[in-house]
Amino acid sequence: MRDNPFDEIETLLDRVSRQVEEGMAAGGLQVPGTVPVDVADTDEAYVVTADLPGYETDDIELTLSDGTLRLEANRLGDDIAAEGTYLRRERTKTSASRRIRLPEPVDEEAGAAGFENGVLTVRLPKVAGGEDSKRIDIE
Structure with a gap:
């Protein structure tokens, strides 16, 4: 056979x-261009942790709308070429983004974010409502 x-x-x-x-x-x-994240569900809040090495606080924008946290980061490449010639250039302008759908409504006014050593941490307390868009400032 x-x-x-x-x-x-x-x-x-x-x-x-x-x-x-x-x-x-x-x-x-x-996936290239996405941000690796962890999302923890505590009893009172969701805690989102994202790795963003090489970015500054001003490079990152967080928004919360309709139960979705949107993270966008844009970094301009260093402009060292004026001082010399590149032998190798791998760190260029780059951007990354991520959208995280939250399973329950959160208190948009009480959301807080911090950025330290290339790690972004966003804490979003849970509530029973709220559908408007809110920008979250990074401290």
Whole structure:
């Protein structure tokens, strides 16, 4: 009896599928231009932690609207070339963004954010309402 020519393809697809699932479970799959985040659900608030190395506070914008936290960061490349010639240039203008849908309404007025050592932490206390857009200042 002749072998099924699709067996090898099915085996390959199964392996790729397993790798993707393992990567997602471990948090290892990162889409370029997105910000890696952790979202913790405490009894009284959601705490969002995001890695933004190389960014300054002024480079980051946070907004909260319709139960979605929007994080956008834009960094201009260093302009050192005026002092010399680049031998290698990998750190250029870059931007990253992330939208995080929150499962419950939060108190938009009580939201607070801090940025230290390239790590952004946003604390959003839970409430029973609120649908307007609110900008969150980073301290």
